[in-house]
Amino acid sequence: AQKITQTQPGMFVQEKEAVTLDCTYDTSDPSYGLFWYKQPSSGEMIFLIYQGSYDQQNATEGRYSLNFQKARKSANLVISASQLGDSAMYFCAMRVGLTGGGNKLTFGTGTQLKVEL
Amino acid sequence: GAVVSQHPSWVICKSGTSVKIECRSLDFQATTMFWYRQFPKQSLMLMATSNEGSKATYEQGVEKDKFLINHASLTLSTLTVTSAHPEDSSFYICSARDRLAGASYNEQFFGPGTRLTVL
Numbered sequence A: 001a002q003k004i005t006q007t008q009p010g011m012f013v014q015e016k017e018a019v020t021l022d023c024t025y026d027t028s029d030p031s032y033g034l035f036w037y038k039q040p041s042s043g044e045m046i047f048l049i050y051q052g053s054y055d056q057q058n059a060t061e062g063r064y065s066l067n068f069q070k071a072r073k074s075a076n077l078v079i080s081a082s083q084l085g086d087s088a089m090y091f092c093a094m095r096v097g098l099t100g101g102g103n104k105l106t107f108g109t110g111t112q113l114k115v116e117l
Numbered sequence B: 001g002a003v004v005s006q007h008p009s010w011v012i013c014k015s016g017t018s019v020k021i022e023c024r025s026l027d028f029q030a031t032t033m034f035w036y037r038q039f040p041k042q043s044l045m046l047m048a049t050s051n052e053g054s055k056a057t058y059e060q061g062v063e064k065d066k067f068l069i070n071h072a073s074l075t076l077s078t079l080t081v082t083s084a085h086p087e088d089s090s091f092y093i094c095s096a097r098d099r100l101a102g103a104s105y106n107e108q109f110f111g112p113g114t115r116l117t118v119l
Helices: none
Strands: A003-005 A010-014 A019-021 A024-026 A032-039 A046-052 A064-069 A074-079 A088-096 A105-107 A111-116 B004-007 B010-013 B019-025 B032-038 B044-051 B067-073 B076-081 B090-097 B108-110 B114-118
Touching: A003 A088, A003 A105, A010 A019, A019 A111, A024 A074, A032 A064, A032 A074, A046 A064, A046 A074, A046 B108, A074 A088, A105 B044, B004 B090, B010 B019, B019 B032, B019 B090, B019 B114, B032 B067, B032 B076, B044 B067, B076 B090
Parallel strands: A010 A111, B010 B114
Antiparallel strands: A003 A024, A019 A074, A032 A046, A032 A088, A064 A074, A088 A105, A088 A111, B004 B019, B019 B076, B032 B044, B032 B090, B067 B076, B090 B108, B090 B114
16 A cells, blocks of 8 residues: 655745755555645645656756655655745645556645745 | 636535535546545545546545445536535545546646535
8 A cells, every 4th residue: 555654744934945845655566656736725736746756857846846765765845945825735645556547646644834934 | 727626615504415516627638537535634535536437436434325426527527425414524625637648647637625514
């Protein structure tokens, strides 16, 4: 069975600083994908970044980057130059398999990020 | 970008009544849609996988007779909470996968969610 662990229930960061949100995963399948989503208080799930298990380079999307350490089974999200609008709940998720029924996402428990002035 | 809508965005109902929630993919076709449930301050828990034209696949512990799922077209899936009770009060979120998405990258597009309150 696959599992996602987010050990930081809450994080604080100063505006304009960088912050790292931790995520570790567990799966025996060699083919998987890792996702990060942002959920503001409105409830919508906003896709941030994706990393495939066979991707050679760490994914980046604007101010978001994913620190993918395959041997450690970690996929930490780094947000650079934090903004007040980054305050939200952040979920790490994993999808095992590439096709067919392997499209299910397993979510971690989330990290509540608060950006302060 | 791909847009998924949900209707209603919130609903309040009396205990014992049934509530239907719609999930639509607006600008793409989705052979597969997913229904999640999220309690306050908790993670998303997958309830079921909805496949167009076939029966939904429910996760362990989810009552299929209580949470009826119908995926009648490539753009619409519905979740009906039958005989709702206060413990069914939750945030229900659907997501959809683009039928044309490549096998190696299967981002799911999420709807805005439906907040159900059962009195």
